[in-house]
Amino acid sequence: MADDHWDPGRIDALRQRLLGWYATSRRDLPWRWSRDPYAIWVSEIMLQQTRVAVVVERYQAFLQRFPTLLALALAPEQEVLAMWSGLGYYRRARMLHKAARFVADRLKGNLPATAEELRVLPGIGAYTASAIASIAHGERVAVVDGNVERVLCRVEGWDAESRKGGAALKRRVDALAAQILDPLRPGDFNQALMELGATVCLPRKPLCLTCPLAADCTTRGEHKTAPRPRMLSREIARALCVRKAFDAPGAQKKDGAEVLLERRPVELTVMPGMWELPALREATVPERELLMTVRHAIMQVNYYVRVCSVGEKDVDALTVVGGERRWMLLAEAAQTALTGLTRKVLARAHLLPAPLDGSLGGALARRPGKDVA
Numbered sequence: 001m002a003d004d005h006w007d008p009g010r011i012d013a014l015r016q017r018l019l020g021w022y023a024t025s026r027r028d029l030p031w032r033w034s035r036d037p038y039a040i041w042v043s044e045i046m047l048q049q050t051r052v053a054v055v056v057e058r059y060q061a062f063l064q065r066f067p068t069l070l071a072l073a074l075a076p077e078q079e080v081l082a083m084w085s086g087l088g089y090y091r092r093a094r095m096l097h098k099a100a101r102f103v104a105d106r107l108k109g110n111l112p113a114t115a116e117e118l119r120v121l122p123g124i125g126a127y128t129a130s131a132i133a134s135i136a137h138g139e140r141v142a143v144v145d146g147n148v149e150r151v152l153c154r155v156e157g158w159d160a161e162s163r164k165g166g167a168a169l170k171r172r173v174d175a176l177a178a179q180i181l182d183p184l185r186p187g188d189f190n191q192a193l194m195e196l197g198a199t200v201c202l203p204r205k206p207l208c209l210t211c212p213l214a215a216d217c218t219t220r221g222e223h224k225t226a227p228r229p230r231m232l233s234r235e236i237a238r239a240l241c242v243r244k245a246f247d248a249p250g251a252q253k254k255d256g257a258e259v260l261l262e263r264r265p266v267e268l269t270v271m272p273g274m275w276e277l278p279a280l281r282e283a284t285v286p287e288r289e290l291l292m293t294v295r296h297a298i299m300q301v302n303y304y305v306r307v308c309s310v311g312e313k314d315v316d317a318l319t320v321v322g323g324e325r326r327w328m329l330l331a332e333a334a335q336t337a338l339t340g341l342t343r344k345v346l347a348r349a350h351l352l353p354a355p356l357d358g359s360l361g362g363a364l365a366r367r368p369g370k371d372v373a
């Protein structure tokens with residue numbers, strides 16, 4: 001292996017430039033206001049595979065509902081999933097909940113403080129453990145996410161795109177990250193390097209002219225990331241069945257209406273147990289019956305969802321039963337673990353409040369990573 005040893009003067013200069021840039025240029029994000037390990041843990045899990053703008057909104061609501069690890073541990077899973085709605089990758093929410101219960105039951109509610117101990121918890125890998133330990137407790141451990149890997153590979157001129165390097169390249173990046181880590185401010189240093197990758201050393205158009213590491217960088221924009229694979233398209237159709245709720249047992253006048261929802265079987269690997277609108281038998285809905293068309297991205301697929309309004313008496317004839325069905329009061333639906341698509345359709349139909357992240361617009365999020373268990 002090549003000698004990747006940096007001399008101390010170069011490391012000092014890099015630390016100063018990077019931390020100086022971070023002090024003036026970092027985004028004001030709510031998880032940066034806190035040193036609470038639980039709050040940092042929640043943010044790190046949410047930020048995996050979800051856009052920062054979406055996380056900002058959901059993070060604050062999630063912490064209002066579950067302000068402590070114990071509050072999260074005591075909550076029913078369905079409620080945790082409901083609060084996770086719109087973030088996608090629901091497995092993360094299940095694992096976070098499971099880990100909170102583990103800490104509450106087995107560790108007397110004390111979240112471990114070191115990266116090594118944190119890794120024992122369900123759903124916490126090396127990256128998350130190092131992030132929590134360095135940011136919340138100042139442990140001297142480097143955090144290497146995709147952003148950090150891209151920055152360091154570009155600084156050193158290592159080809160991260162070909163994947164030929166594999167495990168050897170990963171070890172090299174980890175070793176360099178550990179070598180340059182600021183021992184006095186490891187949490188800030190880790191966040192600064194991640195922030196640089198997220199806002200300056202961008203995958204396709206790195207902003208090298210404003211980069212604090214330009215003097216250290218051997219590639220300066222020549223290493224670009226390969227374009228994303230093309231998104232596939234698929235058409236599906238859903239039924240929106242709504243009825244007055246005044247006669248329903250337990251309904252109050254303010255509830256107004258009930259919507260027919262179907263629970264995805266718990267054996268499924270994708271969004272098990274979550275509630276969604278029934279599927280129409282025919283994916284091609286006649287134009288005159290169409291209520292709306294919604295585009296919804298899941299992984300590498302853009303779903304073009306045609307939503308049709310279906311009356312109660314026609315539901316059985318027009319839809320395919322895929323799981324347990326229930327007429328649910330809208331007030332209850334708002335607190336239920338709905339799929340992101342279902343919540344989006346109900347919000348666009350003005351049956352549920354619109355999410356504040358702007359995801360209801362015509363151009364829905366293209367980014368992969370929405371709504372996957």
Ligand code: SF4
Nearest residue numbers: 201208211214217221
């Ligand atoms: S100089 Fe350009 S390529 Fe190098 S680290 Fe900075 S932004 Fe990335």
